[in-house]
Amino acid sequence: EVQLVESGGGLVQPGRSLRLSCAASGFTFEDYAMHWVRQAPGKGLEWVSGISWNNGIIDYTDSVKGRFTISRDNAKNSLYLQMNSLREEDTAFYYCAKDRSSSVPSGPYDYWGQGTLVTVSS
Amino acid sequence: DIVMTQSPDSLAVSLGERATINCKSSQSVLYNSNNKNYLAWYQQKPGQPPKLLIYWASTRESGVPDRFTGSGSGTDFTLTISSLQAEDVAVYFCHQYHSFPQGTFGRGTRLEIK
Numbered sequence: 001e002v003q004l005v006e007s008g009g010g011l012v013q014p015g016r017s018l019r020l021s022c023a024a025s026g027f028t029f030e031d032y033a034m035h036w037v038r039q040a041p042g043k044g045l046e047w048v049s050g051i052s053w054n055n056g057i058i059d060y061t062d063s064v065k066g067r068f069t070i071s072r073d074n075a076k077n078s079l080y081l082q083m084n085s086l087r088e089e090d091t092a093f094y095y096c097a098k099d100r101s102s103s104v105p106s107g108p109y110d111y112w113g114q115g116t117l118v119t120v121s122s
Numbered sequence: 123d124i125v126m127t128q129s130p131d132s133l134a135v136s137l138g139e140r141a142t143i144n145c146k147s148s149q150s151v152l153y154n155s156n157n158k159n160y161l162a163w164y165q166q167k168p169g170q171p172p173k174l175l176i177y178w179a180s181t182r183e184s185g186v187p188d189r190f191t192g193s194g195s196g197t198d199f200t201l202t203i204s205s206l207q208a209e210d211v212a213v214y215f216c217h218q219y220h221s222f223p224q225g226t227f228g229r230g231t232r233l234e235i236k
Contacts (some may be wrong), residue, residue, distance in 0.1 A: 047227070
């Protein structure tokens with residue numbers, strides 16, 4: 001059974017940093033691209049970042065470029081999102097999602113974690 | 123960026139009746155090289171993450187009931203639930219992955235029982 005379990009969310013002040021983790025199991029992690037998708041409470045979905053199986057392809061939505069860094073450790077079956085210079089508009093549930101099709105980040109996303117809530121507020 | 127516009131924002135349908143949700147992209151999501159539409163549909167129930175229902179515009183994900191059907195090509199797409207069940211109450215999102223690695227979602231359609 002595929003499982004994705006996010007952790008690391010919480011309440012943080014604007015300008016501070018947070019690191020999210022996603023522990024994967026039930027599939028061959030190194031074979032698939034992975035993504036982070038966020039959802040502000042009661043709002044829609046926004047793709048944040050994607051990474052290929054070997055870190056060779058990485059991309060971000062414009063609003064987080066230069067502030068967020070996605071990474072993965074295939075030996076630990078884990079995905080990460082380092083979030084720096086956080087803003088109130090970054091407040092959201094952050095979901096880790098598995099790419100269905102490919103080792104490169106293309107989509108769609110066939111498995112999602114339960115999400116971890118990041119609240120940016122003073 | 124490709125903008126995805128869903129309609130309606132919300133929909134109330136009687137049990138057993140048909141529900142239709144539309145999604146329009148600001149540019150074509152059809153790749154001519156493989157003749158595939160890079161369009162997916164997700165279902166999200168309260169307190170849960172999204173669940174993939176349909177990909178390549180019309181391919182049902184494993185385990186998804188056959189009352190869910192995706193159709194369309196290019197810029198205009200439809201998700202149809204042929205006979206609404208109580209467990210189908212949810213928010214439905216369309217998603218284009220043509221501009222991969224990036225992807226964009228529609229704002230969602232809330233489906234309720236009339």
